[in-house]
Amino acid sequence: MFDDKDVVRLLRSEVEQAGGQSAWARRERIDRALLNRVLCSHKPPTAKIIRALKLCNVYASDGHNVYASDGSEDRRKERVDSDPSTKRSAPVALES
Secondary structure, X not given: OOOHHHHXXXXXXXXXXXXXXXXXXXXXXXXXXXXXXXXXXXXXXXXXXXXXXXXXXXXXXXXXXXEEOOOOEXXXXXXXXXXXXXXEEEEEEOOO
């Protein structure tokens, strides 16, 4: 699982490969100003940016099962807080 810093690190790499912020934003149809705010850590990565990086959010609540945001069970078991009232979401790479 990735945290926001990992996502921004991956985003920086993708932006560099695309030739810059404007080129990546145009290609992914994402507002360049928003992209810049995410890269400068003024905003967390948005769902649209996470999808453009071919990542998805995974929600885990009880440490027994991990579910993707589309509701499908992710077979990779991930231990999280044992308190079932605690729910966390983190981006993970989509499997092809």
